Each structure stands twice: as structure tokens, then as C-alpha cells.
Amino acid sequence: MANKNELQTCVRCGYVADKDDRYCIRCGAPLKNRCTKEKTLLHKGCYKVNKPDAKYCADCGTETTFSTWGLL
Template sequence: MSSQKKEERHTCVRCGRLSDEGDKYCIFCGAPLINHCGDEPGLVSKGCKHINRKDAAFCAKCGYQTRFYLDGLIDPSPYGDNS
């Protein structure tokens, strides 16, 4: 039995292509594949490293904009799908 954790494959929200295991960015269009909180560490803040679901415009942990929202990959419409 292997003790190594298998990396997840992601579908790119921009171009729809499936990534290889362990990829952090799409090799076809350069979009991020994981919707991290956009609050980066800095002098005043430790940053938030929460990973949000793909359709989240704002972080479920701290309320800051997500990477997908900041990069224009999702629309934060309040009338969108709530599923």
C-alpha cells in the first residue's frame, strides 16, 4: 500500500481543459486551477490560505475576494446559481 497522497486533477475554469496531477496553473491558458483566497501575506496581514470552491467570488473563511474573482474568471453575480 502506497503512503503517497494522490494529487487531484482540476478542470480549468477558463478553457475547460483537464490538468495533469499536481498542476497549479493551466498549461494551455495560464489560469490558476485552485481558487485560493486572494488575501496575500504582507507587512500587516498574515494572509489567508483558504481554498474555496470553484464558483466562490469571496473567501468562505475571511470574506476577501478569491483568486478566480480577482483574475476575472468568475462573475460574482448575486443572482447566480446557488447550488
């Protein structure tokens, strides 16, 4: 039986996607609100998955994917 907690809803179009999907198959928007701080020579990167309404990462303050995509 499908568990509701294992589904995620696209914030842009409302499509209900599988929990493992990373991008919406209907509109291409990211489904996980990840931190955009990427790996550099000096930093290992963050990639933390933040709450759906977070504009900035709770760990490092870098913009999240939803914010850079203009979804918030």
C-alpha cells in the same frame, strides 16, 4: 489507474490538468480558487482554497483568484 478526483478542470478553457498543477498550461489561468489575502506585517495571510464558484473567501471575505481573474 488514474483517479478522477485527482484531476482538475480549468474553468476558463476546460483543459484537464494534474491535481498538483497550480496554473493551466493551455491558457495560464489559475486552477485553484485561492483567497488573495496576502501576508502582511499585521496578518499571516489566508490563501485558503475555496470552492470553484466562490467569488469571496469563506474564511475572511477577501476576493478569490477566480474572481480577480474575471473567471466567474
